[in-house]
Amino acid sequence: MRDLPLHRLNHFVRLEPTEVKAFTELRTERRRFDRHDFIRRHGEPARDVYFLVEGWAACCVHSAGGDEQIVKVHLPGDLLGTPSMTLGCAAETLFALNRVVLDVVSGERFAEMFVKFPRLAAAMFLSAQQERIWLMDRLMSVGRTSSVQRLAGFLLSIYDRLRMIDPSHAPRFELPLSQREIANVLGITPVHANRTVGGLDDTGLVERDGRWVTLLDVKALREFSSIPERRFEGAPAWMRAVGEAAREQQRVD
Amino acid sequence: MRDLPLHRLNHFVRLEPTEVKAFTELRTERRRFDRHDFIRRHGEPARDVYFLVEGWAACCVHSAGGDEQIVKVHLPGDLLGTPSMTLGCAAETLFALNRVVLDVVSGERFAEMFVKFPRLAAAMFLSAQQERIWLMDRLMSVGRTSSVQRLAGFLLSIYDRLRMIDPSHAPRFELPLSQREIANVLGITPVHANRTVGGLDDTGLVERDGRWVTLLDVKALREFSSIPERRFEGAPAWMRAVGEAAREQQRVD
DNA sequence: CGGAAATTTGAAATCGCTCAATGATAGTGG
DNA sequence: CCACTATCATTGAGCGATTTCAAATTTCCG
Numbered sequence: 001m002r003d004l005p006l007h008r009l010n011h012f013v014r015l016e017p018t019e020v021k022a023f024t025e026l027r028t029e030r031r032r033f034d035r036h037d038f039i040r041r042h043g044e045p046a047r048d049v050y051f052l053v054e055g056w057a058a059c060c061v062h063s064a065g066g067d068e069q070i071v072k073v074h075l076p077g078d079l080l081g082t083p084s085m086t087l088g089c090a091a092e093t094l095f096a097l098n099r100v101v102l103d104v105v106s107g108e109r110f111a112e113m114f115v116k117f118p119r120l121a122a123a124m125f126l127s128a129q130q131e132r133i134w135l136m137d138r139l140m141s142v143g144r145t146s147s148v149q150r151l152a153g154f155l156l157s158i159y160d161r162l163r164m165i166d167p168s169h170a171p172r173f174e175l176p177l178s179q180r181e182i183a184n185v186l187g188i189t190p191v192h193a194n195r196t197v198g199g200l201d202d203t204g205l206v207e208r209d210g211r212w213v214t215l216l217d218v219k220a221l222r223e224f225s226s227i228p229e230r231r232f233e234g235a236p237a238w239m240r241a242v243g244e245a246a247r248e249q250q251r252v253d
Numbered sequence: 254m255r256d257l258p259l260h261r262l263n264h265f266v267r268l269e270p271t272e273v274k275a276f277t278e279l280r281t282e283r284r285r286f287d288r289h290d291f292i293r294r295h296g297e298p299a300r301d302v303y304f305l306v307e308g309w310a311a312c313c314v315h316s317a318g319g320d321e322q323i324v325k326v327h328l329p330g331d332l333l334g335t336p337s338m339t340l341g342c343a344a345e346t347l348f349a350l351n352r353v354v355l356d357v358v359s360g361e362r363f364a365e366m367f368v369k370f371p372r373l374a375a376a377m378f379l380s381a382q383q384e385r386i387w388l389m390d391r392l393m394s395v396g397r398t399s400s401v402q403r404l405a406g407f408l409l410s411i412y413d414r415l416r417m418i419d420p421s422h423a424p425r426f427e428l429p430l431s432q433r434e435i436a437n438v439l440g441i442t443p444v445h446a447n448r449t450v451g452g453l454d455d456t457g458l459v460e461r462d463g464r465w466v467t468l469l470d471v472k473a474l475r476e477f478s479s480i481p482e483r484r485f486e487g488a489p490a491w492m493r494a495v496g497e498a499a500r501e502q503q504r505v506d
Numbered sequence: 507c508g509g510a511a512a513t514t515t516g517a518a519a520t521c522g523c524t525c526a527a528t529g530a531t532a533g534t535g536g
Numbered sequence: 537c538c539a540c541t542a543t544c545a546t547t548g549a550g551c552g553a554t555t556t557c558a559a560a561t562t563t564c565c566g
Contacts (some may be wrong), residue, residue, distance in 0.1 A: 039555085061389045061390060061392070062393075062396065062481070063393055063480065064481060065479045067397040067398075069396045081287040082385075083382045084386075084487065085382055085491055086379050086383045087483060087484065088484060107491045108491070111375070114371055115371040115501075116502065117372070118371065121367065121371070121378070122374075124378060125374070125378050126339050127339055128382060128385065130339045132335075132384055133336045133339065135313075135389065136314045136324040136325075136344065136388065138392060139322060139324050139391060139440075140314040140322035140324065141312070143322045143440025144322050144378075145316065146521080186396075187395065187396025187397060188523085189523055190514090193548090194544095194546060195522090195547090196522095197545095198546090212409060213406060227464050228315070228344075230340060233339065237361075238338055239362045241365060245365040245369065246368050335536065343552095378532095399553075400553080400554075433511095433512075442555060442556080443513090444513095444514090444515090447512095448514090451514090
């Protein structure tokens with residue numbers, strides 16, 4: 001089995017081998033999906049969550065009228081479906097954007113982990129807060145900026161996250177979204193998504209070649225998008241306090 | 254000292270007295286604010302979080318251009334500022350919408366709690382996931398619905414949360430937001446917020462009297478808003494598993 | 507009472523949507 | 537390999553929602 005993409009957990013905690021092992025053992029079943037396959041549909045029971053090993057997945061919410069809004073594009077290393085742990089049935093529909101490999105994580109084992117590996121639990125908590133930051137930024141982008149700016153911001157958010165996986169990642173990637181799906185991310189119609197893509201071309205900040213996207217001037221693009229850059233602290237002071245408390249706990253035991 | 258509003262924590266966990274006590278002791282300093290006072294501004298260091306005891310507070314994100322988007326209206330019982338625990342400096346600006354009383358919770362004590370009171374930690378985790386659901390729904394609303402529908406959805410979200418605090422709450426409340434602030438919630442301009450408020454009046458689903466709002470037909474209003482209603486499970490199966498693991502842990506100790 | 511902020515209204519401009527049609531591309535089965 | 541089909545990308549034209557600019561009115565607060 002190839003290595004799991006644990007960069008997200010490792011970012012807030014310097015994982016101990018026992019913790020890596022504990023996380024590895026949370027996983028029960030491995031599943032594969034093709035592009036556009038549903039991983040889980042909204043309304044279905046939401047007992048488990050999913051660890052994305054390979055490929056990209058979309059998380060979308062539906063209006064009563066049937067419209068859909070993609071609220072997150074997940075990359076390898078993300079934990080999918082956790083928001084619906086609070087609900088009886090899933091709020092979000094998860095589907096594969098390209099070929100996906102993921103591991104099912106049972107809710108029960110996840111709960112046990114929370115007690116036995118508090119540093120892992122803290123990492124999960126911080127990861128959820130990080131997702132809130134991203135959602136808040138996206139809400140600001142959709143609420144307050146033009147469609148071209150939103151597209152710029154979206155491409156940057158993907159690029160930033162690719163660099164969190166691999167800091168040396170070039171500002172160039174294949175975007176496995178149709179214009180219809182891009183429209184569902186940006187909160188516009190597919191027709192307007194087409195004109196928006198053209199509009200971004202016209203800025204000269206981005207180059208397109210089929211589904212491949214090259215960010216020609218990241219700094220200027222970020223300024224144009226008007227979304228502030230976020231610097232997530234690796235292993236912050238907060239996390240050290242968890243470590244100390246955990247050691248304390250062991251001494252007491 | 255009057256009782257703390259612990260309904261949010263109690264929703265996912267049936268808190269033990271020791272856990273209530275532990276949470277109570279997280280708090281260090283009590284602070285008061287008047288309407289429009291800043292609780293914390295974006296860019297400031299983000300070490301602590303805040304437990305809202307009384308009053309309403311807004312959480313907003315700024316674009317590089319200086320526009321602001323209110324991403325959350327906080328009610329008593331909410332924990333404010335947690336997303337920025339992942340950052341060196343705060344992403345969100347927090348300010349009081351009316352007279353506010355809150356308790357400062359130091360990041361360090363919060364971290365210790367995570368290790369010593371895993372059920373409390375699990376409740377915090379689920380609470381963060383709940384916030385993600387709300388943000389996702391709001392993003393869908395702003396991305397995919399008209400300004401009048403967004404306003405309907407926003408009022409409903411407030412009403413639903415007032416009922417989580419007090420299930421017998423009538424569909425009537427004082428909304429301490431100016432039209433400028435409503436515009437910042439809905440992602441529109443203040444001028445259009447005015448016409449939007451008028452537009453909602455015209456539906457006959459809502460009645461206004463100054464800042465007091467009465468939802469005349471909650472069911473029809475929800476349908477109109479096209480935002481699905483979310484049923485958050487109190488003390489779900491997941492949470493019971495945490496409890497069992499905690500007891501197991503004690504036996505091992 | 508005076509001044510600042512909030513609400514309300516009007517009119518013109520802009521952005522994004524809808525409807526409609528045309529090519530381009532990719533997958534499928536014969 | 538080709539015909540067939542469905543999806544995707546692209547473009548045009550008109551419409552509608554929202555913005556912008558500007559001004560009048562009301563409310564709130566000291």
